Amino acid sequence: MMKSNSELDLQKKRFRPEIEGLRIVAALLVAIYHIWMQRVSGGVDVFFVVSGFLITASLLSKVDKDGTVNFFDFILGLAKRLFPAAFTVLLTIVIASYFILPEVQWTQTIKEVFASILYYENWQLAMTNTDYLDQTNAKSPVQHFWAMSIQGQFYVIWFFIIMIALWTSQRLKREIRKTLFVILTALTLISFGYSIYLTEVNQPWAYFDTRTRVWEFALGGLLFLFITRIRLPFWMSGVAGWLGLIALVSCGLLLDVGGRFPGYVALWPVVAAILVLAAGENPTRFGVEKFLGSRPMRKLGGYSYGLYLWHWPIVAFYYVVMGTTEIPVIHGILIILVSFGLSWMVTNIIEKPIRGIKGKRNYRPKVATALLMMAVPVLVANTVWSSSINNDINESTKASAQDFPGAMAIEKGLELSYDRNTELQPSPANLDGDVADTYEIGCHHEEGQADLPVCEYGELENPQYEVILVGGSHVVPWLGTLNTFAEDEGIKIYNITKISCRFNGEGVGEEMAPDCRDWNQMAKEKVIELDADLIITNTDLGTPANPEVEPERVELYRELEAHDVEIFGIRNNPRPLFDMSLCADSRNADNEECMVSADEYVPQPSKWSRVEDKPSNVTEYDYSEYFCPDGSCPAIIGNTIVYFDGFHMSNSYAESMGPIVREDLIEKLESLE
Structure with missing residues (x-):
């Protein structure tokens, strides 16, 4: 009632x-x-x-x-x-x-x-x-x-x-x-x-x-x-x-x-x-x-x-x-x-x-x-705390670049251990902002977006070479690497990326965005249309849980081979199953989880090298030694923090990879002439 x-x-x-x-x-x-x-x-x-x-x-x-x-x-x-x-x-x-x-x-x-x-x-x-x-x-x-x-x-x-x-x-x-x-x-x-x-x-x-x-x-x-x-x-x-x-x-x-x-x-x-x-x-x-x-x-x-x-x-x-x-x-x-x-x-x-x-x-x-x-x-306590962090960040940016060799410390055989009182690049408090600028200017394909964003970097007026950086969030940091020498070498870079998505032709796999398949189709068509000298992308996933390259990725690269698309394939960086950025804190340096084994995360030979009947248009470049020297994969190399979060390379470390990748990329581009 x-x-x-x-x-x-x-x-x-x-x-x-x-x-x-x-x-x-x-x-x-x-x-x-x-x-x-x-x-x-x-x-x-x-x-x-x-x-x-x-x-x-x-x-x-x-x-x-x-x-x-x-x-x-x-x-x-x-x-x-x-x-x-x-x-x-x-x-x-x-x-x-x-x-x-x-x-x-x-x-x-x-x-x-x-x-x-x-x-x-x-x-x-x-x-x-x-x-x-x-x-x-x-x-x-x-x-x-x-x-x-x-x-x-x-x-x-x-x-x-x-x-x-x-x-x-x-x-x-x-x-x-x-x-x-x-x-x-x-x-x-x-x-x-x-x-x-x-x-x-x-x-x-x-x-x-x-x-x-x-x-x-x-x-x-x-x-x-x-x-x-x-x-x-x-x-x-x-x-x-x-x-x-x-x-x-x-x-x-x-x-x-x-x-x-x-x-x-x-x-x-x-x-x-x-x-x-x-x-x-x-x-x-x-x-x-x-x-x-x-x-x-x-x-x-x-x-x-x-x-x-x-x-x-x-x-x-x-x-x-x-x-x-x-x-x-x-x-x-x-x-x-x-x-x-x-x-x-x-x-x-x-x-x-x-x-x-x-x-x-x-x-x-x-x-x-x-x-x-x-x-x-x-408000006062939080403001004072924020101000002290900003001061630390400003001080770290004033330090000489020689103090933060990053990957070049391995290349030059420098001492890799560091004093815990040493300034780091970037400042740990500013680590989450140490990413490629594509995150800030809308270069990534958004959920449900109908068109395909394509951003351009490097030498835009009279490029000698054109390359396409294509893939998901693990490809994005390499833009920082390329930007360190693109203008000097006359390279134009097209950025075609989507977060939570892999460039494997089908857009399938764990943790993929719902419209990753649609993006893959658009990205593939754009890559073929641009007809650049080279595309730069990953060759695998980088996790121990995925011991083999996805068949879809191999088939995609084979399809691109039919269109004469050359691929500069980069082996994915190690992807620890926890937040690796926390290991950059001195209080966690001795944490057992932070002792990441190279044998577990970047075993040799690489996953791509074990693929049978590989497409001939793919050349893989394995930079694992710059992430895992001496059998382990530390969070800090050359006073530079390697990861800005759990397993994505920081922009600072990506930039330190510039001289290393530059040599390989130019050699590859010249071989295609």
């Missing part, structure tokens, strides 16, 4: 004790899945539904009482609840990161702290191509603030939605809830459709996109509008509530919550939360609301926000300190207990006094001052 429309119109905001219990269950799920399963639980989606439910209730209550909502009072009220704990955690993270994190993670962490303070961390992660679910990524201690950022953006958006609904209802002379129902229904349908679409074409971006999550908040708002009209039979309410809780707990175990979120799969935790809330409106003797609304669960629920904020940085620092990505059961339990303890301290010592500031006189200035006092230390 449902209540009448008139009862709907009289609906009021009221305390729902089971929501506190639902919050702590969701927060514990997030922590448990992060700590032991390293995957997504669906708990954050519950927070979004609950937030939509409660903020809609709060805003409509203010409209019913005052006829409008004061924006500044609304924002200050939110800030009192959100900022104290968030800013305390962020300040702790800044200080701890300086002493704990490898220097190669500093710049990223600083950017993300600023993004978290200003509530755009989700967009920061999206724009830096972060895959939240990739276990091989170095985890930022503030990465979990993506959800808080979406929530903060949502609160501001919801204020304007309510005001639009109020303005529209006044003009149409109809009840605001009816207008709001239309708006929220439209938002739900549009956002849900967009979420399904974007998850299919670009799941990592979809995970952080605010627009793919709006429907979850909107469903929470719609539930508030109708929840008092829902009347469930005794047995149905009990079953629905417990079914919702069980579904929520089992979500991450039964579904591919990672790779398919937040599309239609997110309906599972969202519907689970709705079932629990609907059951709470129809209480029964043994219903789930009795458990979730019990005194212990309500008490724990008051610390769920802090648990969410604290557990992740502790996990991230644990990984670094212990040198592992696995957490024993007892250590994980301790992390949760410590998170609860910190949450209790911050809630009672910092948050409650600020939330307790009330009264009409000087209310806003007092609250604003208190919050400013919380924010300023974070």
